[in-house]
Amino acid sequence: MAGMENFVAQLISGLATGSTYALIVVGMALLLLVRGVVHFGFAYIVVMTAYLGWVVLGLTDNNLFISIPAFIVIGTVLTVATEPLFRPLAQKKAFLETMVLGQGIAIILTDVCSHFFNYGQAIAFPRVLTGGGARIRFGIVYFSLGDIYALAGSCVAVVVLLYVLYRSKQGKAIRAMAQDLDVARTLGIPFKRTGIIGFGIAGILAGIVAILIAVTLESASPGMGDSLAIKAMTLMLFAGMGNLTGGMICALILGVVEAMAQAFMPGRWTEAIVFGVVMVVILVRPNGVFGTRT
Amino acid sequence: MAETSSIVLAVENLAVSYGHIQAIKKVDLEVSRGEFVVLLGSNGAGKSTLLNAILGKVRPSRGSIYFLGRDITQSPTENIVASGISLVPEGRGILPMMSVLDNIELGAYHVKHDISGDLKQVFESFPFLAQRRKQAAGTLSGGEQQMLAIARALMASPTLLLLDEPSLGLAPLIASQVYEVVLSLREKGQTILLTEQNARKALKHADRGYVFDLGTTVLSGTCEELSCDPGVRKAYLGG
Numbered sequence: 001m002a003g004m005e006n007f008v009a010q011l012i013s014g015l016a017t018g019s020t021y022a023l024i025v026v027g028m029a030l031l032l033l034v035r036g037v038v039h040f041g042f043a044y045i046v047v048m049t050a051y052l053g054w055v056v057l058g059l060t061d062n063n064l065f066i067s068i069p070a071f072i073v074i075g076t077v078l079t080v081a082t083e084p085l086f087r088p089l090a091q092k093k094a095f096l097e098t099m100v101l102g103q104g105i106a107i108i109l110t111d112v113c114s115h116f117f118n119y120g121q122a123i124a125f126p127r128v129l130t131g132g133g134a135r136i137r138f139g140i141v142y143f144s145l146g147d148i149y150a151l152a153g154s155c156v157a158v159v160v161l162l163y164v165l166y167r168s169k170q171g172k173a174i175r176a177m178a179q180d181l182d183v184a185r186t187l188g189i190p191f192k193r194t195g196i197i198g199f200g201i202a203g204i205l206a207g208i209v210a211i212l213i214a215v216t217l218e219s220a221s222p223g224m225g226d227s228l229a230i231k232a233m234t235l236m237l238f239a240g241m242g243n244l245t246g247g248m249i250c251a252l253i254l255g256v257v258e259a260m261a262q263a264f265m266p267g268r269w270t271e272a273i274v275f276g277v278v279m280v281v282i283l284v285r286p287n288g289v290f291g292t293r294t
Numbered sequence: 295m296a297e298t299s300s301i302v303l304a305v306e307n308l309a310v311s312y313g314h315i316q317a318i319k320k321v322d323l324e325v326s327r328g329e330f331v332v333l334l335g336s337n338g339a340g341k342s343t344l345l346n347a348i349l350g351k352v353r354p355s356r357g358s359i360y361f362l363g364r365d366i367t368q369s370p371t372e373n374i375v376a377s378g379i380s381l382v383p384e385g386r387g388i389l390p391m392m393s394v395l396d397n398i399e400l401g402a403y404h405v406k407h408d409i410s411g412d413l414k415q416v417f418e419s420f421p422f423l424a425q426r427r428k429q430a431a432g433t434l435s436g437g438e439q440q441m442l443a444i445a446r447a448l449m450a451s452p453t454l455l456l457l458d459e460p461s462l463g464l465a466p467l468i469a470s471q472v473y474e475v476v477l478s479l480r481e482k483g484q485t486i487l488l489t490e491q492n493a494r495k496a497l498k499h500a501d502r503g504y505v506f507d508l509g510t511t512v513l514s515g516t517c518e519e520l521s522c523d524p525g526v527r528k529a530y531l532g533g
Contacts, residue, residue, distance in 0.1 A: 172399065179389045179391055179392065180387070183389060186371075186375075187446075188372045
């Protein structure tokens with residue numbers, strides 16, 4: 001049953017990739033909820049974080065105890081730093097302008113990555129972080145250790161995030177703001193502070209995604225933000241803008257479809273097929289498969 | 295203003311504009327501790343704008359608002375709410391997709407102490423909310439949503455409770471129930487400022503009233519005085 005083993009291995013690999021997409025989508029959905037902005041630059045912040053994390057790894061002689069928290073801190077600082085840029089647009093409910101702003105951030109970050117790091121070449125992450133392609137055997141199936149880490153890491157991140165959003169006071173404040181900004185203000189929920197907290201949570205996710213990318217893909221390149229951002233935007237539209245659960249499910253499906261297509265389909269038709277399906281679905285259901293929801 | 299004064303809220307010479315439209319031209323008003331004051335006026339008279347200005351959601355172009363002797367005219371809404379003013383907004387303003395319990399707990403956003411005692415008290419006053427605490431607030435009926443909005447506002451233990459047309463859009467029987475709740479709060483010493491288009495009930499129960507017209511306080515007095523005023527009788531009590 002060689003086919004079956006391969007299928008399971010690809011499934012895990014696809015879920016691992018899908019879970020990194022899921023975290024990006026959730027991060028962007030969170031920013032959409034808390035500020036009503038489409039932060040197109042979010043995926044680029046993830047890539048920038050991966051680059052800066054790579055620098056920290058180099059400076060600390062690949063010390064993971066310093067570098068892993070550094071990824072999280074860098075992701076958080078970069079994301080929160082964009083909050084004051086979006087705030088005035090959010091106050092004016094200038095939805096389309098937020099996309100332009102996000103695009104601007106995206107282009108600048110891509111240029112910074114290609115001009116200032118590793119002579120514009122792709123960067124490779126050290127074995128100590130990636131596991132060097134180590135595999136573990138489970139029955140007759142071999143899994144990449146990196147994929148297992150990524151999957152476990154995203155699951156923990158999502159569970160913690162949902163707990164914070166649905167159980168904590170600040171999480172409830174974020175959801176209230178997403179649902180009805182005017183009512184949230186009436187209740188005395190502070191616009192500025194709650195927004196910064198939302199950006200901070202999204203930033204922590206950006207740091208985690210940067211680590212997962214380093215672990216699963218073992219490298220990063222300046223153009224990576226483009227592909228991630230387009231997938232994240234498409235997934236958001238496909239699932240329904242701001243729909244957290246829907247976005248996660250769709251992201252996992254996309255990861256698995258990509259992995260399966262890579263393994264079992266000839267040629268490079270994956271993306272054409274995936275985006276073709278997305279187009280048709282958007283035509284039929286403009287609000288996404290799962291609808292817009294908070 | 296004197297610190298020992300019993301005046302909870304004082305609005306002086308207030309004007310509020312939305313662009314070129316002057317929603318409030320000149321309003322003076324006072325609410326003392328324990329008082330139940332009603333603002334009468336037709337739709338568009340500026341009642342909601344006044345309540346939003348008190349809460350700092352709209353900025354006045356002129357005049358001052360004092361709460362417990364402190365000038366709050368330019369304070370941010372979150373500070374005003376934290377200092378002890380809660381609003382039950384027009385149209386109830388519940389968060390329909392969040393649970394009843396989430397809605398109630400958000401009313402206590404600025405409360406620092408453990409809220410389990412306040413929660414118990416609110417559930418004792420509104421037992422149906424306890425039964426439905428896990429339900430989405432949007433599934434409640436209009437009257438129940440109004441009670442929820444009041445319960446939510448009470449979670450902050452406000453010094454001043456503002457109610458914007460609490461009986462609007464409710465069946466007469468349900469509206470009476472809402473008034474019973476408001477009256478029971480007044481019995482407990484709650485200071486209340488309430489806006490109303492239908493003057494009959496409000497004038498029967500409130501201590502004092504102000505009549506609004508075109509963004510100006512045109513009349514003020516005790517409810518007996520207002521009930522006898524020919525203009526009020528004509529405009530709000532059906533002759």
